[in-house]
Amino acid sequence: MTRRWHRGFPTLPPSGAGRAVLILLVACHGADSRPPAGSRSPFFTADSLRDEGRFAQMLPRYRELRDSFASAGDTANLWRAQLWWSEGLIRNQRRDSARVALTETMALARGDRDREGWTRWRWCGLYSGLGQSDSAISECQRAIELGRATGDQQLEAEAHNQLGTVQSRRGHYRESLNESEHAVALWRQGHFPAGELSSFLNNLAIEYYNQGRLGEADRAYREGLALAESGHSPRTAYFIKGNLAEILAGTGEVDEAERLMQESLEAAEAFPDTSSMAYANNSLAEYFLGVGNLQLARRHLERALAISDRVVVFHRMTTLLGLGTLALAEADSGEAATWLERSRDLADRSDFGRQRVLSRTGLARLALLEGKPTTGLRWAEAAVRIADSLGDIRAQLDAMQTRAAVLEALRRSEASGLYLRTIDLLESWRGRLAVGDLRMGLADSYWGVYEGAIRSLFARGRAADAFNIAERARARLLLELLADRDASRTGRSPLDLLRNRLRVRYQERDAVEEPAEQAALDREMTALTDSLAELEAGARRGDPLAAARYPSPASLPDLRAGLLRPGRGLLTWFWGDSAAYGWWVTSGTLRGARLGSADSLAALVDFLRQNIESPAPGVPWEGAARQAFLRFVAPLGALDADEILVVPDGPLAQIPIEIFIPPGQSQPWAGRLRFVYGPSASVLRALARAPAEATWERAVLAVGNPAPNARPPGTPVDDAVLRSGEFLGPLPFAEEEARGIRDLFRDGGADLLVGPAATVANWTALDPSRYRYLHFATHALVSDRIPERTGLVLSGSDLNLAAIRRLSLHSELVSLSACETALGRRVRGEGIIGLSHAFLAAGAHGVVVTLWRVQDRSSSEFMRGFYQELRNGVTPAEALRIVRQRWISAVGEDGQPSRWAAFVLVGGVSGEAVSGKP
Numbered sequence: 001m002t003r004r005w006h007r008g009f010p011t012l013p014p015s016g017a018g019r020a021v022l023i024l025l026v027a028c029h030g031a032d033s034r035p036p037a038g039s040r041s042p043f044f045t046a047d048s049l050r051d052e053g054r055f056a057q058m059l060p061r062y063r064e065l066r067d068s069f070a071s072a073g074d075t076a077n078l079w080r081a082q083l084w085w086s087e088g089l090i091r092n093q094r095r096d097s098a099r100v101a102l103t104e105t106m107a108l109a110r111g112d113r114d115r116e117g118w119t120r121w122r123w124c125g126l127y128s129g130l131g132q133s134d135s136a137i138s139e140c141q142r143a144i145e146l147g148r149a150t151g152d153q154q155l156e157a158e159a160h161n162q163l164g165t166v167q168s169r170r171g172h173y174r175e176s177l178n179e180s181e182h183a184v185a186l187w188r189q190g191h192f193p194a195g196e197l198s199s200f201l202n203n204l205a206i207e208y209y210n211q212g213r214l215g216e217a218d219r220a221y222r223e224g225l226a227l228a229e230s231g232h233s234p235r236t237a238y239f240i241k242g243n244l245a246e247i248l249a250g251t252g253e254v255d256e257a258e259r260l261m262q263e264s265l266e267a268a269e270a271f272p273d274t275s276s277m278a279y280a281n282n283s284l285a286e287y288f289l290g291v292g293n294l295q296l297a298r299r300h301l302e303r304a305l306a307i308s309d310r311v312v313v314f315h316r317m318t319t320l321l322g323l324g325t326l327a328l329a330e331a332d333s334g335e336a337a338t339w340l341e342r343s344r345d346l347a348d349r350s351d352f353g354r355q356r357v358l359s360r361t362g363l364a365r366l367a368l369l370e371g372k373p374t375t376g377l378r379w380a381e382a383a384v385r386i387a388d389s390l391g392d393i394r395a396q397l398d399a400m401q402t403r404a405a406v407l408e409a410l411r412r413s414e415a416s417g418l419y420l421r422t423i424d425l426l427e428s429w430r431g432r433l434a435v436g437d438l439r440m441g442l443a444d445s446y447w448g449v450y451e452g453a454i455r456s457l458f459a460r461g462r463a464a465d466a467f468n469i470a471e472r473a474r475a476r477l478l479l480e481l482l483a484d485r486d487a488s489r490t491g492r493s494p495l496d497l498l499r500n501r502l503r504v505r506y507q508e509r510d511a512v513e514e515p516a517e518q519a520a521l522d523r524e525m526t527a528l529t530d531s532l533a534e535l536e537a538g539a540r541r542g543d544p545l546a547a548a549r550y551p552s553p554a555s556l557p558d559l560r561a562g563l564l565r566p567g568r569g570l571l572t573w574f575w576g577d578s579a580a581y582g583w584w585v586t587s588g589t590l591r592g593a594r595l596g597s598a599d600s601l602a603a604l605v606d607f608l609r610q611n612i613e614s615p616a617p618g619v620p621w622e623g624a625a626r627q628a629f630l631r632f633v634a635p636l637g638a639l640d641a642d643e644i645l646v647v648p649d650g651p652l653a654q655i656p657i658e659i660f661i662p663p664g665q666s667q668p669w670a671g672r673l674r675f676v677y678g679p680s681a682s683v684l685r686a687l688a689r690a691p692a693e694a695t696w697e698r699a700v701l702a703v704g705n706p707a708p709n710a711r712p713p714g715t716p717v718d719d720a721v722l723r724s725g726e727f728l729g730p731l732p733f734a735e736e737e738a739r740g741i742r743d744l745f746r747d748g749g750a751d752l753l754v755g756p757a758a759t760v761a762n763w764t765a766l767d768p769s770r771y772r773y774l775h776f777a778t779h780a781l782v783s784d785r786i787p788e789r790t791g792l793v794l795s796g797s798d799l800n801l802a803a804i805r806r807l808s809l810h811s812e813l814v815s816l817s818a819c820e821t822a823l824g825r826r827v828r829g830e831g832i833i834g835l836s837h838a839f840l841a842a843g844a845h846g847v848v849v850t851l852w853r854v855q856d857r858s859s860s861e862f863m864r865g866f867y868q869e870l871r872n873g874v875t876p877a878e879a880l881r882i883v884r885q886r887w888i889s890a891v892g893e894d895g896q897p898s899r900w901a902a903f904v905l906v907g908g909v910s911g912e913a914v915s916g917k918p
Contacts, residue, residue: 059088079108117146131313131350157186171353171390177207198228238267361402419453451576463592470574474680569641575650584636593635605651612897629660643674671885674877697770698749704738706758734777737860780818809843821849846908
């Protein structure tokens with residue numbers, strides 16, 4: 001399906017009480033009369049209903065006003081009542097009557113250019129709703145000319161805003177962005193009511209998104225929503241919520257997105273407002289299609305279909321396209337053909353650009369479903385031609401991906417090449433998006449492109465090229481953060497420096513509260529974004545792949561040279577929608593294989609995790625651990641190494657790979673080999689080549705058993721605590737753990753914060769950048785739904801992800817001896833966005849985290865043994881191996897994986913010897 005951005009209906013010409021400035025403006029052009037002092041305008045009630053979006057109730061009010069003014073011979077007010085009577089007919093989907101009414105309105109406007117301009121603006125809206133783009137553009141352009149000629153800045157702004165809607169639906173996004181920016185600028189200059197600015201900001205945000213400027217889109221939506229809610233414009237508020245939800249759903253905030261969509265639908269139904277009801281139902285249907293809930297998707301599409309004859313053409317066509325997409329997902333070729341053909345016909349007649357593409361990609365996929373790839377190729381090639389003519393990157397991605405899938409079905413060798421070109425375009429687009437967390441989940445919608453490339457390359461025996469594609473898919477955000485960390489110390493290209501400057505401005509913008517400072521930063525960021533686009537365009541002219549190489553994933557030769565020394569191998573997986581793939585890579589070997597169905601492998605991983613995290617009596621975990629080795633490792637051949645670098649994917653990110661048991665062995669390989677995890681091989685290489693730090697002034701800063709009772713009332717807790725109802729109580733063994741670690745390193749300089757003294761302020765005051773090791777023995781709050789809630793619990797407050805990212809660390813190791821610190825928000829292509837990610841981005845070389853809830857006593861004993869080995873001079877990976885082996889050999893419960901297998905090392909891969917003063 002497509003994003004069905006709901007550009008709001010235009011705000012309306014001046015009228016009603018409480019708008020003195022606007023009434024004066026129109027009165028100068030003879031379109032209104034100011035009521036006598038102390039009286040209320042006869043339009044007050046009708047205008048109030050209109051402003052609130054209560055279109056069914058407003059229609060009879062304007063009809064009464066029209067009839068009254070006609071009887072009185074009051075032509076000025078008659079024209080105005082007739083205009084809003086026409087508007088009411090449009091909003092109530094009485095289009096034929098609206099044509100007649102607007103014809104009469106134009107007759108009343110003759111001889112008054114201002115009235116004619118407003119009437120043409122309303123004609124533009126009618127034609128837009130009917131899908132008659134050329135007529136709409138002509139009327140809007142004439143309205144703009146008349147607004148300029150009469151000095152009616154509000155009319156000019158409204159017409160630019162409506163023209164932006166028309167161009168946006170045609171897929172002409174550069175033109176629509178120009179129109180929307182002009183409209184907002186005119187409205188701000190005119191000092192018109194701020195509440196009415198909300199719909200303009202909504203439309204501007206849509207165009208920012210279409211240009212990939214997600215940060216600006218998000219801010220414009222939120223400003224518009226605040227204005228709508230404070231200005232009592234509920235209709236504008238609920239369609240902004242629906243649009244904001246589209247951004248959140250596309251970037252991984254699915255729970256918040258669903259909540260906003262539901263609120264939007266409920267508000268639309270309460271009015272009722274059929275167009276917004278259709279839009280909200282279409283949005284929810286697309287969301288549920290994306291998460292695989294076809295039953296709920298159908299429910300919302302059928303609701304939208306039931307009112308489709310009472311909504312604008314664009315929403316009706318979106319419903320038809322959604323029904324076609326749903327039928328494809330259900331493999332119902334007959335129903336899919338019906339809906340997709342109807343949506344294609346409507347999109348073509350109305351010149352809706354992106355929808356013309358998507359209806360054809362749907363028909364191409366239908367042809368594949370029916371076993372007619374040659375027919376599918378014709379549809380896919382038509383989609384590519386239209387998308388290329390629009391210059392719409394998302395439409396191009398959809399069309400190219402579909403054409404590649406058809407070529408793959410035809411067993412054409414160029415399929416893999418087209419997948420690769422699609423990936424180049426995707427990465428170029430992602431590189432131009434607004435920097436920051438908002439773009440993290442954008443690869444998810446196009447994950448099939450990476451899987452298609454890997455699948456087609458494996459089919460041609462090109463396992464090494466498939467590995468390179470898998471690596472390109474991973475951890476782009478963290479690579480950027482690692483690159484930016486030392487931007488000031490290395491020579492960077494103008495493109496890199498401009499990106500970094502833009503990133504800094506985005507961070508500053510989030511911290512600024514003064515409107516004037518916000519506006520200044522917004523202007524600077526707009527200029528920087530434009531400059532960045534120009535530089536990237538120049539780079540692509542010289543080298544089409546230039547934009548895709550920032551940040552630069554390491555190539556296989558680079559990995560072998562900088563990471564895969566003798567005795568070390570890389571074990572990596574790619575988890576697609578249909579299948580999982582794996583590779584074993586060493587300095588001289590690469591072997592890859594398709595491992596099987598993603599669904600069946602996920603069931604195996606889930607069973608193994610349950611049995612090692614919370615072992616059930618009489619249900620041994622060893623059988624599942626042996627089966628996991630056979631399914632995930634054995635197809636890759638013998639693993640000849642003493643250290644394994646692990647890049648997990650999908651469900652594998654939730655279990656320790658070292659729990660696997662190789663054939664012929666009685667114990668897992670955890671005690672025999674060293675393991676280091678990373679979100680990508682390129683990130684591990686960046687960490688391995690990090691310069692050795694000789695700036696440590698002290699050995700360790702240990703935090704233990706903060707006083708959670710001092711937390712402010714109402715502070716949210718993590719998802720697991722909410723589910724179990726567990727209270728964040730004291731951790732006496734954690735305090736003992738921290739004291740023991742401090743005592744181990746007294747001679748190298750060690751500091752300790754425990755109990756009420758373990759506050760964020762005290763920890764920060766000690767300057768954590770001075771320490772080789774940072775240790776936390778405390779509670780952790782981890783939310784995979786609301787990342788801002790993730791953090792380490794200290795006394796009185798949390799050390800959250802945002803605060804961690806702002807640190808400048810040089811630590812060799814950060815240890816998070818708390819529950820589930822390896823978890824967080826899972827983002828395809830980025831891995832787990834949580835505490836380990838934040839500490840690596842802040843400069844830590846490696847992070848020890850936990851995969852599940854660990855016991856206070858066993859965790860304390862494990863970590864003290866681990867730090868004793870570090871004190872003896874071994875690497876973190878070797879220290880973990882030694883301590884694991886002791887626990888594996890223990891008798892009774894201490895030998896169970898639930899006690900020792902939760903601790904894993906993320907990063908911390910050794911390159912050259914790490915040295916420092918302690």
